[in-house]
Amino acid sequence: MEPLTETKNSVGVSESSQTLKELRVLVLATTFPRWANDTEPRFIFDLTKPLAEKVSLWVLAPHAPGAKIREDMEGVKVLRFPYFFPKRLQTLCYEGGILPKLKTSWLARLQLPFFLAAQSFHIWMTVRKYKINFIHCHWIIPQGFFVALLNAFTGIPYLLTAHGGDVYSFRKNLLIRLCSGFALKRARKCTVNSKPTGQAVHSIRASTSIQVIPMGVDTRLFHPQKANLKIKENLNIQGAFLLAVGRFAEKKGFKYLIQAMPRILAKKPATKLVLIGFGPEEKALQRLIAELNLQNSVLLPGSKTGEELSQYFxxxxxxxxxxxxTASGDTEGQGVVFLEAMASGTAVIASDVGGVRDIVRDMETGLLIPSKNPAAIAEKTLLLLENQELRNKLSLNGLRLAKGEYSWKKTAERFLETYDQIIRTTS
Structure with missing residues (x-):
């Protein structure tokens, strides 16, 4: 079994091999901003921006209605492949993710084979057109399988990056495990965003070389000075302001937070909870809010841009x-949203699941609670609301952690070092 290693910045980017300058990198992702100020998760984009300053780089992502086929986004060359016609009916990707869409939409299931065919074709064509000599593949499935096939014919080295959902969700599916194992076998290395994600990858293929490189946070966007009291005024928040952000999907556990609110309101009746996001469970959450008569205490203002989110945080x-x-095993691979809260100077409470514990260190950078436990959520929330000293301590420690260890610059340096190591051992 290959050791699970954490990255140390043993060499700076400036000291990396001369071969980095010769790299022509293709980054593959199925989650990527569709346009400027999009509400889609932007962590792949935030990573590629500093990478693109050091290597020639192209991003290949699925197209979406209203998005450009080709564009330059803040120095990153972005290519988007259409996978269904008419294009306005493309619904498999974005606004909740592929897996939730497959569970809830017959149109998404219809589009899946077209998506797989289009993705594999455009990977091949992009490699040929831009003379790609290195591939960085985010998520093992599905694109990792196609890249492994490409590697078998061309020898182009590739790096896999697992984010959690691509390994947690499919561990019980034999076919996907076989495809994942093939992708991992031919990869030069697999980076993971947390130790638990790495352990999940090892359960698929124990001999894979795995390196922990967590995703980062934009500390220029998320910081305490972004506080905007007009938000509280607009939402009529007179008491404590509780915040939760994420896709309205089962693994986020938002229903348990809503169920905790009556206990919190019993002691702090002016408290309000703001849930920001969208997703397949939105109607179910709205029904739960109505059943508990929490319409005035739990607010769903919809999706927000990165700039808007920074102010809420x-x-x-x-x-x-x-x-x-979840029942399928899906959970948080890392939880970038916790870093965004910490970078904003906000105290954090989190379930002790998946890769969250790599970031949220109990009683140090936040409070950890058992999952699916409304009573525990209420207890820890009231503890922080009544203990300003503890809240300040967690906020300060979380801020230091986010700024000190998780800046995108440092994350990019770790990936560039990994690129360099792979190329030097390949050539």
């Missing part, structure tokens, strides 16, 4: 992430 008193492990 910095203004909130407490950020709560009640994530769970």
């Amino acid at each position: 910095a203004t909130a008193d407490i950020f709560i992430g009640p994530s769970v492990v």
Whole structure:
């Protein structure tokens, strides 16, 4: 079994091999901003920006209605492949993710084979057109399988990056495990965003070389100075401001947070919870809010841009992430949203699941709670609301952690060092 290693910055980017300058990198992702100020998760984009300053780089992502086929986004060359016609009906990707769409939409299931065919074709064509000599593949499935096939014919080296959902969700599916194992076997290395994600990868293929490189946070966008009291005024928040952000999907566990609110309101009746996001469970959450008569205490203002989110994070008193492990095994691979809260100077409460514990260190950078436990959520929330000293301690420690260890610059340096190591051992 290959050791699970954490990256240390043993060499700076400036000291990396001369071969980095010769790299022509193709980055593959199925989650990527569709346009400027998009509400889609942007962590792949935030990583590729500093990478593109050091190597020639192209991003290949699925197209979406209203998005450009080709564009330059802040120095990153982005290519988007259409996978269904008419293009306005493309619904498999974005706004909730592929897996939730497959569970809830017959149109998404219809589009899956077209998507797989289009993705594999455009990977091949992009490699040929731009003379790609290195591939960085985010998510093992599905694109990792196609890249492994490409490697078998061309020898182009590739790096896999697992984010959690690509390994947690499919561990019980034999076919996907076989495809994942093939992708891992031919990869030069697999990076993971947390130790638990690495352990999940090892359960698929124990001999894979795995390196922990967590995703980062934009500390220029998320910081305490972004606090905007107009948010509280507009939402009529007179008491404590609780915040939760994420896709409205089962693994986020938002229903347990809503169920905790009556206990919180019994002692702090002016408290309000703001849930920001979208997804397949939105109607179910709205029904639960109505059943518990919480319409005035639990607010769903919809999706927000990164700039808007930064203001919500910095203004909130407490950020709560009640994530769970679903029946299929899916859970948080890392939880970038916790870093965004910490970088904003906001105290964090989180379920002790998946890779969250790599970031949220109990009683140090946040409070950890058992999952699916509304009573525990209420207890820890009230503890922080009544203990300003503890809240300040967690906020300060979380801020130091986010700024000191998780800046995108440092994350990019770790990946560039890994690129360099792979190329030097390949050539």
